[in-house]
Amino acid sequence: MLKIYNTLSKQKEEFKPINPPNVNMYVCGPTVYDYFHIGNARSFISSDIIRRYLEYMGYKVKFVMNLTDVDDKIIKKSNEEKIDSKIIAEKYINAFFEDVEKLKMKKADIYPKATEHMDDIIEMIKELEQKGFAYNVDGNVFYDVGKFKEYGKLSGKKIDELESGSRVEVNVEKKNPLDFALWKKAKEGEPYWESPWGNGRPGWHIECSAMSCKHLGVPPNGGIDIHAGGNDLIFPHHENEIAQSEAANGKKFVNYWIHFGFLNLDNEKMSKSLGNFFTARDVLKKYSAEAIRLLFAQTNYGGPLNFSDELLSSAEKGLEKINNLAQKIEDEIKTNSKESINPDFDFQKYENEFTRVMDDDFNTPQGVAVIFDFVKEVNRTISENENINVKFYKNAKSFLEKTAEGILGILDFDNLSKTSDGKLEGDLIEFLIQLRTDAKKEKNYTLADKIRSELNKLGVVLEDSKEKTTYKITRTKNQAAN
RNA sequence: GGCGCUGUAGCCAAGUGGUUUAAGGCGAAGGUCUGCAAAACCUUUAUUCGUCGGUUCGAAUCCGACCGGCGCCUCCA
Numbered sequence: 001m002l003k004i005y006n007t008l009s010k011q012k013e014e015f016k017p018i019n020p021p022n023v024n025m026y027v028c029g030p031t032v033y034d035y036f037h038i039g040n041a042r043s044f045i046s047s048d049i050i051r052r053y054l055e056y057m058g059y060k061v062k063f064v065m066n067l068t069d070v071d072d073k074i075i076k077k078s079n080e081e082k083i084d085s086k087i088i089a090e091k092y093i094n095a096f097f098e099d100v101e102k103l104k105m106k107k108a109d110i111y112p113k114a115t116e117h118m119d120d121i122i123e124m125i126k127e128l129e130q131k132g133f134a135y136n137v138d139g140n141v142f143y144d145v146g147k148f149k150e151y152g153k154l155s156g157k158k159i160d161e162l163e164s165g166s167r168v169e170v171n172v173e174k175k176n177p178l179d180f181a182l183w184k185k186a187k188e189g190e191p192y193w194e195s196p197w198g199n200g201r202p203g204w205h206i207e208c209s210a211m212s213c214k215h216l217g218v219p220p221n222g223g224i225d226i227h228a229g230g231n232d233l234i235f236p237h238h239e240n241e242i243a244q245s246e247a248a249n250g251k252k253f254v255n256y257w258i259h260f261g262f263l264n265l266d267n268e269k270m271s272k273s274l275g276n277f278f279t280a281r282d283v284l285k286k287y288s289a290e291a292i293r294l295l296f297a298q299t300n301y302g303g304p305l306n307f308s309d310e311l312l313s314s315a316e317k318g319l320e321k322i323n324n325l326a327q328k329i330e331d332e333i334k335t336n337s338k339e340s341i342n343p344d345f346d347f348q349k350y351e352n353e354f355t356r357v358m359d360d361d362f363n364t365p366q367g368v369a370v371i372f373d374f375v376k377e378v379n380r381t382i383s384e385n386e387n388i389n390v391k392f393y394k395n396a397k398s399f400l401e402k403t404a405e406g407i408l409g410i411l412d413f414d415n416l417s418k419t420s421d422g423k424l425e426g427d428l429i430e431f432l433i434q435l436r437t438d439a440k441k442e443k444n445y446t447l448a449d450k451i452r453s454e455l456n457k458l459g460v461v462l463e464d465s466k467e468k469t470t471y472k473i474t475r476t477k478n479q480a481a482n
Numbered sequence: 483g484g485c486g487c488u489g490u491a492g493c494c495a496a497g498u499g500g501u502u503u504a505a506g507g508c509g510a511a512g513g514u515c516u517g518c519a520a521a522a523c524c525u526u527u528a529u530u531c532g533u534c535g536g537u538u539c540g541a542a543u544c545c546g547a548c549c550g551g552c553g554c555c556u557c558c559a
Contacts, residue, residue: 010486042559231553232554261488267551272557299494452520
């Protein structure tokens with residue numbers, strides 16, 4: 001039984017989809033004015049793992065991630081660089097997809113863009129206006145927070161306390177300082193769309209309400225089971241989404257709210273505005289996607305994670321342990337023709353344990369621990385038994401495929417170091433290994449060691465076992481890290 | 483000021499009333515194997531969970547106080 005910590009109730013709740021086996025999931029995507037940073041990546045990857053686990057459980061997940069392609073920041077950048085805002089958005093949308101792929105994230109079913117949903121957005125604002133939740137002041141339309149009784153239920157904030165806070169911006173047009181823009185009147189030189197209130201563009205919060213409602217529907221026929229995003233979106237963004245959607249639709253907006261902790265740098269939130277960030281693509285130049293994902297999976301998604309090179313390096317080291325076994329398994333499956341023993345090994349036990357811990361609010365740190373336990377136990381079995389048949393290796397592969405590869409995305413059987421190389425390269429290495437084996441037979445260790453060390457310099461590591469010598473290519477990313 | 487998160491070994495981190503005198507990873511030390519390495523395996527590395535009290539037969543886990551770190555309340559994953 002899966003339990004999810006729900007920000008709304010501040011406790012773990014049993015997960016019950018609205019229309020099983022379907023699960024509708026909406027994740028707040030990027031505003032495409034720049035490359036996303038590794039802190040953003042944490043949210044994306046965490047939601048990717050959640051999605052993959054739900055699919056593993058047998059749910060049919062419809063996964064929607066929005067792309068905010070009209071926004072103050074994009075306009076600002078457009079003005080600074082004297083480039084059309086459309087071009088800016090397009091550039092970073094492409095970059096976003098490149099990075100998502102490199103991070104081994106499954107693609108969303110739909111990536112709705114704000115600019116392609118103007119009709120839906122305008123419809124929703126009209127609806128809010130008709131129902132008395134919105135008011136128009138000279139072409140700017142605001143949401144009347146005072147009209148929505150449950151305002152603050154997600155973030156635990158109270159309207160009167162917020163009002164007394166001096167940090168809320170003062171805007172004379174608003175009835176209440178907490179009221180937020182649904183529609184912003186166009187200023188000179190800004191992109192705009194036509195609307196019943198004049199030319200303008202949508203406020204930030206309305207696009208998510210309109211697009212999630214459009215693509216995932218409203219109960220009982222549709223609806224959002226899970227809505228996820230970073231902690232900083234709880235207020236005001238998600239609070240406002242609830243206010244808009246529930247006022248317009250008259251139905252509960254989202255059943256489970258999931259929020260991700262921040263990635264910190266020297267104990268300080270990584271953010272664009274503070275300037276203390278690394279873009280995901282820069283981190284990927286130095287470390288593998290699997291290492292990044294492992295690092296994230298080793299901490300609960302909701303808490304903070306202090307990001308550093310040291311942690312990423314140790315994740316990369318830990319990954320080697322899994323990759324070494326995966327490589328061994330692949331080699332055995334290809335070449336093993338032994339008829340002999342199939343050792344006692346309870347594969348099911350590990351899978352049961354894995355799902356047991358993941359069922360507890362996606363406890364990936366414990367899931368990772370189960371995988372490492374498994375790797376150790378398989379290695380031990382291999383070292384204690386002389387003749388293990390191929391069935392054992394196939395079972396081991398199956399477990400790793402489901403968990404490490406399929407759910408956590410920290411392993412990629414199709415892309416293990418050796419298999420990714422060209423045929424000629426592999427043949428040449430095999431030839432050198434043969435040469436070295438001959439040298440060893442003649443006890444010419446000087447030559448044998450020279451072959452090994454020279455190959456090592458090229459990133460090819462030789463490993464002698466009793467029967468044969470195997471090799472692996474160390475990842476170039478590892479070398480860059482050293 | 484309000485709301486929320488957080489303080490566990492050299493580092494990262496799970497666990498949130500008894501199965502735990504605390505998972506897992508990195509690091510360190512010793513050993514097995516090996517011509518030597520590497521990999522792998524074995525052993526060791528927190529009698530202790532920010533501090534002080536309390537509740538309980540029993541607490542890292544519940545309650546209170548205190549100390550420290552972070553975040554949101556304004557765009558932000």
